[in-house]
Amino acid sequence: MADSPDTTELKRDYRSTVFLPKTDFPMKAGLPQKEPAILARWLEGDIYQQVRRSREGREKFILHDGPPYANGDMHIGHALNHILKDMVVRTQTLLGKDAPYVPGWDCHGLPIEWKVEEQYRKKKLNKDEVPVKEFRAECRAYAQHWVDTQREQLKRLGIGGDWDHPYLTMDFQAEATIVAELMKFAESGQIYRGAKPVMWSPVEKTALAEAEIEYEDITSTQIDVAFEIVESPIPELVGAHAVIWTTTPWTIPVNQGIAYGSDVEYVLLSGEGFHVLAAEPLVGAFKERSGLVHLQPVRHLKGSDLAGTVARHPMHKLGGFFAKPRPFLPGDFVTTDQGTGLVHMAPDHGEDDFELCKANGIDPVFAVDGAGFYRPDWLWLGGQGSVINNKFNAPDGPICTDLRDAGALLAASADFLHSYPHSWRSKAKVIYRCTPQWFVAMDKPLTHFSPETRAEQRWDNEGGADPVDETQGATLRQLALNAIAQTRFVPEKGRNRIGSMVEQRPDWVLSRQRAWGVPIALFVERKTGQLLVDHDVNRRIVAAIREQGVDAWDPENAAAFLGNRNPDDYEMVADILDVWFDSGSTHAFVLESGRWLEQRWPADLYLEGSDQHRGWFQSSLLESCGTRGRAPFDAVLTHGFTMDAKGLKMSKSLGNTISPIDLMKEHGADILRLWALSVDFTEDHRIGKEILAGVADQYRKLRNTFRYLLGALADFREEEKVGIEAMPELELYMLHLTAELDKKLRHAVNDFDFNSYTRLLSDFANNDLSAFYFDIRKDVLYCEVNAESGFQTEKRRAYRTVLDEMFQALVRWLAPVLVFTTEEVWGTRYPDGGSVHLLEWPQIPDVPADDGRWAKLRELRAQVTETIEPLRREKIIGSSLEAEVTVPELLATPDQLAELFITSTVHGGEALSVEKTDHHKCGRCWRYLPEVEEDGTLCGRCEDVVNA
Known part of the structure; x- marks a missing residue:
């Protein structure tokens, strides 16, 4: 029905009296375009130093950055790791603490040297023909290139830090400190030179640390070899053959004995004049492999009965080394899980082998060289190899062929599937190889440092006590396990992981046979083979390296270092340090260095991936316990690995890698940050197109919450605010919810539970604000104001007062997560208000809880x-x-x-x-x-x- 003329005259358009939210903050984020401009303003204004000045004199929180390797572009693991570190630093800063962040890089070592060598190989040049100082300079330049590249990529992620003054392990000051730390180990009697099997890469021609090893399934040749028994207290055994089984045929040319289990049941088998000895539980499998099914048991005996038995090597006719008797030795590691229950001993190529043979006066012979070839003078297969080559070990390869010709090869097949160690750099198989190396003893009691070292050492223990005095006589293993017990681990399972590794780990192999690294800058007296421990000599070496870098460790400087000693009486150690010692020493030249005065020792937190329980966490722990008696950290936070959307490990060969650089170009850094802080990063987690789409939707809702707040608070003035006593019940309830959220967020920060932190904020914005409070109060916001006269009701003033409280809280709470977006939000409302990242944790009014x-x-x-x-x-x-x-x-x-x-x-x-x-x-x-x-x-x- 049409309105009557009189009614129409009574009506009017009231739109001009109604408040409609207005803001310049766009719904569409456009992060890939906006973020670089925001970043440029931060860098121009040096926002990092602004934050430092704003927190000067406050309680400190120190997160010490574990150094990523300066080799290649940032990958998704780097991104997650640094976002988590940034979240820690920013939340602690938000709480009002002085939380500096000094980023760093690991610059020495084989990966960089390997890449420079690759460049040489492409040019058909021989690295060994290039002067070593020139080669090191190329390695230094290569590392610097990737430091600069990764630095810009991490800045783009919104990571705040002292980017103009990062720490680099290749800085001269750092190199000098690493050498000084090494010398503390030498002075406290923890370093020794010994020959024992270590993980060795024949491709890279160097010893490797456990942390540089990855295990892959391979198929190997398994062989059963007969060793003729020539002596035994059991007459029936003489002339019989002890059968050993191995999946490393190349170790047979270095065999020096046979191990048996004292409690194992053995059986002598006979048939057609041929007699063999094997463990009874394994006879069936042996017969199946060898086809000697006709053999029947003729005598059973205990392993302990084999004491005094001697065999001869299958190649004994070659004379020399191979003519020596091969004794039977009792080994507690011998099992009946597989093989024959008799284990051939090659002390050059196995830890158990080495220890058992050493205990029985049998020394290694160093038959295999660094490239994996038998040395030229070796009687059998001299100059041949490589020992990791499948063809060399194959059933028709030279080893098996010679054993077959000697009548000693009872079975051979290239079908044994098992896990085997590989170098994570070259991806090539590694071997255990006995070589002279430098070690840190895990179980030798520490002695005092020299008085000069103690006087110069910076200790930062409460009360000023010297921790080495307190732990006099303790071993490095004991100190490390004690430190683990006193450290906070997040998640807690990290304690058992690193604890079990430290309990079981062998002595720390310090030496590497390469060129690019910090030298083991020690002298050895030629006559005695003893380390020279002289504090004045050490000081001169450290001073020279501080001035010239690692190139200072050169024979031409030996006389200057040694002072009044004769250089001809001393050997300069030519090896370099394990790079894990480099990175394990970073606490010494970052947390204790005058260069970064805002730091302090020990750090509150170390944060890295779970693989660092055997890597940086452990090397830092051991280095610090060996020189300071305690860990360099109070807490350790561990994150898992990023998998693809299907839960598969990312691999270039699978084509499922995801570049954070490409993601930022498409989505922006804040989306990537929101993803990293939304997953349960303490476990392995996933990323993929659909996952990122969900994160983008989560971001959109948060952005719209800010957009609503900005629009609803348009023209808001401080004088509008009302006190709590004048607020309606709904406003009091919302302030109570905000106060409860405040407590939960503080708890999440304390627990480093950023998954919960981010989820709490998203849920609050979506469920408590957008779907509830905003929805109910939009009528009050729009209508309880006269846009023409400016009049508004008390209820509307109360609503906008609470909205202002929530804006101030949310923009701060989300600033560590969405670093760029919150800067845009803050600048939209306060164009001249400085950076949101200078603000501190909001103060939420304490409103009592309702009765439910x-x-x-x-x-x-x-x-x-x-x-x-x-x-x-x-x-x-x-x-x-x-x-x-x-x-x-x-x-x-x-x-x-x-x-x-x-x-x-x-x-x-x-x-x-x-x-x-x-x-x-x-x-x-x-x-x-x-x-x-x-x-x-x-x-x-x-x-x-x-x-x-």
């Missing part, structure tokens, strides 16, 4: 919404404002409930029900109310506001 009534009201609201929804789908009502609701219990006044439900009216009744109202619609607020006489006219509230 609001939880019941929210549950009832959800039920009402669910009941209304079918009526909307069926077009019976257009919106909830057209609904009249009956509820079985009035938990508030009908008007309060109608406001809460966003409905027309609410009545009490027997059951929950909804029907369409027959009330008229207010022409300004669009509510359907009994007081509105006709559609388009005003309700009492709107009339009061319009006339104010």
Whole structure:
């Protein structure tokens, strides 16, 4: 029906009186375009130093950065790791602490040397023909290139830090400190030179640390070899053959004995004049491999009966080394899991072999050279190899062929599947190889440092006690295990992981046979073979390296270092240090260095991937315990590995790697940060297209929350605020929820639980604000103000007061997560307000908890919404404002409930029900109310506001 002329004249357009949110903050983020401009402003204004100055004199929190390797572009693991570190630093800074962050890089070692050698090989040049100082300079330049590259990539991620002054292990000062730390080990009697089997890469021609090893399944040749017994206290054994089984045929030319288990049951088998000895439980498998099924047992005996038995090598006719008797030795490591129960001993190529043979006066012979070839003078296969070559070890290869010709090869097949160690750099198989190396003893009691060293050493223990004095006589293993017990681990399972590794680890192999690294800058007296421990000599060496870098360790400087000693009497150690000693020493030249005065020792936290329990965490622990008696950290946080969307390990060969650089170009850094802080990073976690799409949706909702707040707070003034005593019940409830969130977030920061931290903020923004509070109060925001006169109700002032509190809280809480977006948000509201990252943790009003009534009201609201929804789908009502609701219990006044439900009216009744109202619609607020006489006219509230 058309309105009558008189009615039309009574109506007017009230839009100019209604408040409509307005903001320049766009809904579309455009992060890939905006973030670089924000980053440029930060760098120009040196935001890092601004933050440092703002926290000067405050309680410190020190996260010491574990050095990534300066080799290649940043990968997704780098991104996750540095986002987590940045989150730690930013949340601690937000709490008001002085939390500096000095990034660093590991610059020495084989990976870089290997890459430079690759460049040489492409040019058909021989590295060994290049002067070593020139070669090191190329390695230094290569490392610097990738430091600079990774630095820019990490800046782009929004990582805040002292990027102009990172620490590099190849800086001269760092190299000098690493050498000084080595000398402390030497002075306390922990270093020795010995020959024992270590992991050795024939491809890279150097010893490797356990942390440089990865295990892959391979198929090897397994062989059964007969050793003729020539002596035994058991007459029947003489002339019989002891059968050994191995998956490393190349070790047979270095055999020096046979191990048996004293408690193992053995059996002598006989048939057609041929007699063999093997463990009884393994006879069946041996017969199947060898085809000697006709052999039958003729005598059973205990392993201990084999004492005094001697065999001869299958190649004994060659004479020399091979003519020597091969004794039977009792080994507690011998089992009947596989093989024959008799284990051939090659002390050059196995830890158990070495220890057992050493205990029985049998020394290694060093038959295999660094490239994996038998030395030229070796009687059998001299000059041949490589020992890791499958063809060399194959059933038809030279080893098996010679054993077969000698009548000693009983079985051979290239079908044994097992896990085998590989170098993680070259991906080539490694071997155990006995070579002279430098070691740190794990189980030797520490002695005192020299008085000069103690005087110069910086200790930072409470009370000023010298920890080495307190732990006098303790071993490095004991000190490390004690430190582990006193360290906080997040997650807790990290304690057992690193603890079991330290309990079982052998002595630390310090030496590497390469060129690019910190030298083992020690002298050895030629006559005695003893290390020269002279503090004055050490000081001169350290001073020279501080001036010239590692090139200072040169024979031409030997006389200057030694002072009044004769250089001809001393050998300069030519090896370099294990790079894990480099990185394990970083605490000494970063946390204790005058260069970074804002640091302190020990660090509050070390944070790296779980692989670093055997890497940097452990090397830092051992280095610090060996020189300071305790760990260089109070807590260790470990993260898992990033897998693809299917849960598979990322690999270039699989084509499932994801570049964080490409992701930032497509999505922006804040999306990547939100992903990293939303996953349970303490476990292995996933990333993929669909996962990132979900993260982008999560980001969009957070951005829209900020957009609403900015629009709703347009033109907000401090004088608008009202006190808590004047606030409606809903506002008090929302402040209470915010205060509860504050407690949960503080707890999450303390636990480094950033997954919960981020989820709490997302849930609060989506569920408590957007879907609840904003939804209910939008009517008050829009309508309880006269946009023309400026009048607003107390309720609206209270709402905007709470919105301001929430804005101030959310922008701070989310600043460590969405570093660029929150800067954009803050700058939109406060164009001249400086950086959001200078702000501190918000102060939330303490509002007492309600009696649980609001939880019941929210549950009832959800039920009402669910009941209304079918009526909307069926077009019976257009919106909830057209609904009249009956509820079985009035938990508030009908008007309060109608406001809460966003409905027309609410009545009490027997059951929950909804029907369409027959009330008229207010022409300004669009509510359907009994007081509105006709559609388009005003309700009492709107009339009061319009006339104010």
